Amino acid sequence: METIWLIPFMVVIGAIIGGLTNSLAIKMLFRPYRAMYWGQFRLPFTPGLIPKRQHELARQLGQTVVNHLLTPDGLKKKIKEHSFQKQLEVWTIKEVKKFLETGITFQGLLSRLNISITEEQIKEKSRSYLKAMWKKLRQEYDEQELHDVIPEHVKQRTSKLIPNLSEHILNQLDDYLSSLEGKETLGSIAEEFLENQGFLGNMVSSFLGKDGLSEKIQPAISSYLQSPSAKALVSGLLENELDKLLHKKVKDIESWIDFDEIGNGLILKVTEAIPYRQWMQTPIREVAASIQEPLEKQWIPNIISVFIAYITNKVDNILQNLHIHEIVQDEVEQFDVIRLERMVLEISRREFKMITYLGALIGGAIGFVQGILVLLIR
Numbered sequence: 001m002e003t004i005w006l007i008p009f010m011v012v013i014g015a016i017i018g019g020l021t022n023s024l025a026i027k028m029l030f031r032p033y034r035a036m037y038w039g040q041f042r043l044p045f046t047p048g049l050i051p052k053r054q055h056e057l058a059r060q061l062g063q064t065v066v067n068h069l070l071t072p073d074g075l076k077k078k079i080k081e082h083s084f085q086k087q088l089e090v091w092t093i094k095e096v097k098k099f100l101e102t103g104i105t106f107q108g109l110l111s112r113l114n115i116s117i118t119e120e121q122i123k124e125k126s127r128s129y130l131k132a133m134w135k136k137l138r139q140e141y142d143e144q145e146l147h148d149v150i151p152e153h154v155k156q157r158t159s160k161l162i163p164n165l166s167e168h169i170l171n172q173l174d175d176y177l178s179s180l181e182g183k184e185t186l187g188s189i190a191e192e193f194l195e196n197q198g199f200l201g202n203m204v205s206s207f208l209g210k211d212g213l214s215e216k217i218q219p220a221i222s223s224y225l226q227s228p229s230a231k232a233l234v235s236g237l238l239e240n241e242l243d244k245l246l247h248k249k250v251k252d253i254e255s256w257i258d259f260d261e262i263g264n265g266l267i268l269k270v271t272e273a274i275p276y277r278q279w280m281q282t283p284i285r286e287v288a289a290s291i292q293e294p295l296e297k298q299w300i301p302n303i304i305s306v307f308i309a310y311i312t313n314k315v316d317n318i319l320q321n322l323h324i325h326e327i328v329q330d331e332v333e334q335f336d337v338i339r340l341e342r343m344v345l346e347i348s349r350r351e352f353k354m355i356t357y358l359g360a361l362i363g364g365a366i367g368f369v370q371g372i373l374v375l376l377i378r
Helices: 002-027 054-069 072-080 082-101 106-112 121-139 152-178 178-194 197-224 228-246 261-274 276-280 284-289 293-324 322-333 337-377
Strands: none
Touching: 002 337, 054 322, 072 082, 072 293, 082 284, 082 293, 106 276, 121 261, 121 276, 152 178, 152 228, 197 228, 284 293, 293 322, 322 337
């Protein structure tokens, strides 16, 4: 009778021991969570394997993520994917539309960005910027000649105006000399000239008189002023003077023109004419409405393309500066072991049960073999 029950008894005992051993081994992966002590001596196998090796596990996991999972080449490949770029474009356009629909003004945007600026400050910044630009232009053009600075079409238009200007000058001079005042001036000049010419000059002056002199001289002068030769003479003089002027350096005419005064006047007029306050209170969507189509179809895609190209070239530096392995290591080290155990058991509960059953099966098989051996020895 003892022989009949010996083998089943050994199988059950072996199965219980094998199952309990595997179940205990699984639990010892996590438990105990902390080291246990008997006086000053730490009990063996405390804490469990994972809590005891958590620091080393965190370090190895950080290196694994950086070296094999989150690699620069992998990120570059993902960023360069057309689908990723399209998703980024769609998301950006959606967010821009959502932002514009809020009706926020430029002033409101600055307030949201914690930027406090008044209308007068904007004007002052504009004046400072324009003054700096004006000074830069002055320094750039001071050593250049006027014909290099003035646009070609302006020089051509000026040259075309010279004949008309010559004719205008001659007509104005003729009109003046034909007037009563002009005749008196002309008679006085002729009389003064003849008085300095001795006896003959005095005799002519006395014979014709002041009015007679002007009457005799004025028609001759007027006839010459209306002649093509006079016009050609004045046009030639103006062209020569214009050519001399164009070959002067910009700094050489500063004695004639106060560029600083002109610049300051222009800057003041411009800054006073710009409606800064109106602009600041204008909703951004009103400004963006006129550029919505190019914004969505050209600007945003182009900006994203440039951004992706820049990020792709900087991925190595970005990952290096982020220290991903340290981030992963710190997170794993701070991870709650109890929570980790719960997660692992929820995912692998079935597998762990199978390991326990396998231990029981192996233990039962060993018990069966032991029972056979006992019987044979007897």
